[in-house]
Amino acid sequence: MSEFQAIILAAGRGSRMYPLTEDCPKALLPVGNQPLIWYPIQLLEQNGFNEALVVVRDSAAGAVSDALSNLRGLRIKLSTVTIPETEDWGTADSLRHIRNKIHSDVLLISCDLITTVPLRTLMDFHQVHECTLTSLLVREEGSKRSTERDIVGLSGDSRLVYMSAQADLDDHLTLNRAMLKRYPHIRLFTELLDSHLYLIKKWVVDHLADNREVSSVKGELVPYLVHHQSIRANETYTKPLKQALVKAASSCVDELETLAYEFSSFNGHIGGNKEFREDLIRCHALLLGSEFTTRVNTLPAFTEANRMISGHLSAFGLEKPLSQPNWRSKGVSVSPDSQVASSAQLAEKVSVKKACIGEHCSIGERSKVINCVIMDHVNIGEGCSLQGCVVCSHARLEERVTLKDCYVGANFTITKEADMRGETLVVGGGLHF
The missing domain is CATH 2.160.10.10 (Hexapeptide repeat proteins)
Structure with a gap:
């Protein structure tokens, strides 16, 4: 799957899963008698990926590498990269740390995600709509609803126009005028959760090197991109973001036009394509069918995943x-x-x-x-x-x-x-x- 580079994030401390993670990295906790990280690996292999990077902490590198080498029947090539144990980094920090190993657009997946979603559907959508970021959303079941609620706003074309953790809001929700002018028809959801599976343009990863205020993908990078897609480029774009967009534009317009653009004032008009001029940044989110999807990031979720997985073994090639x-x-x-x-x-x-x-x-x-x-x-x-x-x-x-x-x-x-x-x-x- 050469158009995307797969990265599995397995460097979380798993603090919400204590005491299970006291003696075992979160990525190796058993679900259905398979290590948790096996499920995203299997998903990637089933969808045509031949290799993937696995990001782990220094302290867990040996245990994770040993476990990966003992997984039977996998053909995908797995390479572990480490982040310092002493650093309390978020997911965007980890991407910034390994950016020299990233050579194309990225499929980013958390090690605690178990899903049967067809990745090809997401990748096709991402490419057809020339998305900057595509996120997979999942709908919570009534009795299993998380205490960590997100408020998600979607326009009619699956454009992700608003995302915020409910805990970060006051008693009221504020929607800015620029967003409402550009997207007059928005549906707000409180039962959708971010699955921590993303497709991301490479220029965004490169941009992280110049924007060190962004620490996490879900909590900061996604809202950052969602916000900037609804404003005109000449209003509040920072210089690093403008430069990143110039670089990204070079793959969309011819060399002469890009050169002329770089020597002109930035006004959000790149090339002669009207859609491209108006959509420098495009964030989308997909909510797909009835596929089995769960995140194993809390103690109750761990128990529930082990209870449910027996009904979905065949989807993962297990007997x-x-x-x-x-x-x-x-x-x-x-x-x-x-x-x-x-x-x-x-x-x-x-x-x-x-x-x-x-x-x-x-x-x-x-x-x-x-x-x-x-x-x-x-x-x-x-x-x-x-x-x-x-x-x-x-x-x-x-x-x-x-x-x-x-x-x-x-x-x-x-x-x-x-x-x-x-x-x-x-x-x-x-x-x-």
Whole structure:
């Protein structure tokens, strides 16, 4: 897919997913017994990409590189690039840092996005409409609505004309006159979320080098571009933005016209194409059909993604693990919407419902695991009952432990007969019974 360069952003600290990320990079958290980053990688490969850059923090580079090398069946070439661990950078900062490795327009995708959206549809739209930026929006379901609401304004041609986090607004919404004059018919939405998948012109990435005030793509770059598309170029465009547009224009008009333009005052009139003169910056957003799309960026979203993914395995080329032949004779019950890794060991009369059980786990006799995510190498003793829990790698639960709505950190041990609800348990900082 030579017209776009794919970049997977996997450098987030995952602070909203503590304690799961205490011992594991966010990109490697398991969803459906696959590392989270596997889903955007698979999406890119399914849509014809032959290579991609993966942006990670220095501290996670080794673990992510090892995990990527162990992914089976992938043909796409993956190259990791790192950002300093000491820097608290946003997504636009990361793009600025690696801009020398970017040679074409960019398809930017977050490692926490799981979607079956056909990328070709977005790319065709982006190219046909000569978009500066194209964003994928997703519609929230009623019971799963996020507390982080965006207010999104779209014109009739899918032009993205307004975007702001609701938390950033006062009691009222202000729309500027220039925008309303240019786009008199606008629909405002409060149930649409930015999926963190973008198609971006290369000149925008180059422009980031001269505009260091922009730190994040979603929070700052998108509103910046949306704002500047609704005003005339000679009104408030900064000098760096004017220069970036001049450079971008050189690919759209002939050399003589560009040269004449550079020696004239900037008035927003480039070339003889009226549409191009009036649309130096074009931001669009697409909301596509009923494709499965979710972001795994909070603890509830992580649990929900693991619950839902079993119904979408075929879309990602995955097959549900087969039941072990001795489960029936041992009285083991595993619901159809559960996933149990082939190396997991389930003792007699174990019951698993709406749960994901990772590699090399051991679950003792008569234990019940309901609506849970159990990561790799977890040992659960006999007679335990877990409901709505996430248990991280190498944790150990002794006999007859009862947990409900708990998060158990990596390497944590819970001694026998403990009974807890709504607890976060981590080594060195949580409860240890």
